[in-house]
Amino acid sequence: MEYTSTRGQSKNLTFSEAVSEGLAPDGGLYIPASIPDISGKLEQWEGLGYADLCFEFLKLFADDIPEADLRKIVDSSYTRFDDPAIAPLRKLDNGLYLLELFHGPTLAFKDFALQFVGSLYEYLLSKSGKKINVLGATSGDTGSAAINGLLGKKNVNIFILYPEGRVSPLQERQMTCTSADNVFPIAIHGTFDDAQAIVKSLFGDLEFKSKWNLSAVNSINLARILAQCVYYVYAWLNLPKQERNNVMFVVPTGNFGNVFAGWLARKAGLPVKEFRVATNQNDILYKLFNSGVYEVSTVEPSYAPSMDIQVSSNFERFLYYFLNGDTAKVREIMSAFKREGKWVFDSFKTEEFSASRMSDSEISETLAKVYKELGVVVDPHTACAFKDLPADCTKVLLSTAHSAKFPELIEKTLSVHPTSESLEKLLNKQIVKTIEDADASKIRSFIEANGIM
Numbered sequence: 001m002e003y004t005s006t007r008g009q010s011k012n013l014t015f016s017e018a019v020s021e022g023l024a025p026d027g028g029l030y031i032p033a034s035i036p037d038i039s040g041k042l043e044q045w046e047g048l049g050y051a052d053l054c055f056e057f058l059k060l061f062a063d064d065i066p067e068a069d070l071r072k073i074v075d076s077s078y079t080r081f082d083d084p085a086i087a088p089l090r091k092l093d094n095g096l097y098l099l100e101l102f103h104g105p106t107l108a109f110k111d112f113a114l115q116f117v118g119s120l121y122e123y124l125l126s127k128s129g130k131k132i133n134v135l136g137a138t139s140g141d142t143g144s145a146a147i148n149g150l151l152g153k154k155n156v157n158i159f160i161l162y163p164e165g166r167v168s169p170l171q172e173r174q175m176t177c178t179s180a181d182n183v184f185p186i187a188i189h190g191t192f193d194d195a196q197a198i199v200k201s202l203f204g205d206l207e208f209k210s211k212w213n214l215s216a217v218n219s220i221n222l223a224r225i226l227a228q229c230v231y232y233v234y235a236w237l238n239l240p241k242q243e244r245n246n247v248m249f250v251v252p253t254g255n256f257g258n259v260f261a262g263w264l265a266r267k268a269g270l271p272v273k274e275f276r277v278a279t280n281q282n283d284i285l286y287k288l289f290n291s292g293v294y295e296v297s298t299v300e301p302s303y304a305p306s307m308d309i310q311v312s313s314n315f316e317r318f319l320y321y322f323l324n325g326d327t328a329k330v331r332e333i334m335s336a337f338k339r340e341g342k343w344v345f346d347s348f349k350t351e352e353f354s355a356s357r358m359s360d361s362e363i364s365e366t367l368a369k370v371y372k373e374l375g376v377v378v379d380p381h382t383a384c385a386f387k388d389l390p391a392d393c394t395k396v397l398l399s400t401a402h403s404a405k406f407p408e409l410i411e412k413t414l415s416v417h418p419t420s421e422s423l424e425k426l427l428n429k430q431i432v433k434t435i436e437d438a439d440a441s442k443i444r445s446f447i448e449a450n451g452i453m
């Protein structure tokens with residue numbers, strides 16, 4: 001099976017090559033050149049456990065990896081989840097389903113992708129004999145999920161920069177209490193933007209980049225998307241048969257990676273009626289689906305910070321399909337968008353998507369209402385899924401993070417203290433981090449001293 005760039009000017013690659021490459025040389029994102037049909041397999045997959053289903057699904061896409069190897073990669077990816085179902089589907093008293101995606105090591109759905117990507121990287125490096133240094137900047141969530149995906153993996157060290165004193169104490173613990181010797185959390189005196197600027201400048205130094213095999217864990221990697229398709233199939237298979245015909249998945253959305261994965265599963269033959277793109281007040285996608293206007297705006301920090309985005313990097317993947325594979329048009333739109341920060345579609349109505357948005361005050365109200373009426377404490381990202389739901393379908397709401405990751409807001413709103421066993425355990429562990437000035441040359445020296453080669 002081949003993978004092709006959304007911009008049509010890079011050569012097609014195998015799965016392993018596309019994963020190693022990340023971004024295509026023409027600036028596009030990799031997508032499957034043809035999509036396998038799973039509709040005839042669903043019956044066979046009935047009753048499979050999560051890792052078994054993941055293997056069956058991914059072997060259709062990762063067909064250049066020998067099956068026995070893929071089996072091992074998948075099996076090692078879902079061992080650190082604290083629920084035997086991995087992605088339990090829970091029916092609420094009002095008939096809604098919650099798909100709990102927060103049972104991984106960092107208590108958010110990004111673990112589904114990054115635990116797999118970590119195992120996959122280790123495998124691909126063992127085959128190529130290469131060693132890499134992963135470098136990234138984080139304002140909290142992605143960095144901790146990436147660290148937890150790569151910790152203890154061979155032939156890779158990971159350096160994550162974050163602004164000292166500006167990530168939540170919990171997020172800091174998730175990054176700094178790993179006791180893994182290939183993990184280097186670096187708190188810098190500065191902001192997230194300073195951290196990101198340093199990362200950019202080190203990647204821009206091509207000699208340094210190639211000498212140290214610098215690599216990113218970006219949200220656009222193909223393997224992340226494919227790993228995320230699996231829980232949509234799993235959720236669908238775990239619905240009662242009579243509720244499978246008319247399913248809407250409601251997805252708290254930022255970079256459009258999660259909901260795109262669901263859409264790809266549908267494209268492969270999973271019978272889903274509709275996807276709801278649930279945004280917070282940063283509503284670029286809400287506006288797109290409702291008015292056809294795709295326009296950058298400034299980010300307003302919200303109660304659901306992992307959805308505070310300016311542009312959705314994975315949107316280009318859907319655009320490719322929306323334009324029926326017209327790569328020249330994808331290039332035209334993406335370059336106009338980059339230039340002007342705006343593109344107006346004649347119409348962006350699709351049958352498969354609708355969108356909603358939620359303000360911070362609505363998030364607070366929803367947290368309270370869901371707790372009072374349904375007895376469930378959800379996190380502020382998940383709360384966004386409870387907006388304007390239609391009556392006549394089965395609704396599966398993706399619960400993207402554990403409420404214990406947001407103790408201040410939950411306590412303030414509900415007067416309960418959300419907790420989780422794995423977070424409690426972290427409190428007893430020692431924080432190991434480096435504190436540095438926001439100075440690219442200092443970070444460069446640090447990597448020279450601690451990088452793997």
Ligand SMILES: *Cc1c(COP(=O)(O)O)cnc(C)c1O
Binds near residue numbers: 258
């Ligand atoms: C990353 C994240 C999101 C947004 O997911 P996308 O794939 O970027 O759309 C939503 N909720 C939580 C808790 C997240 O960490």
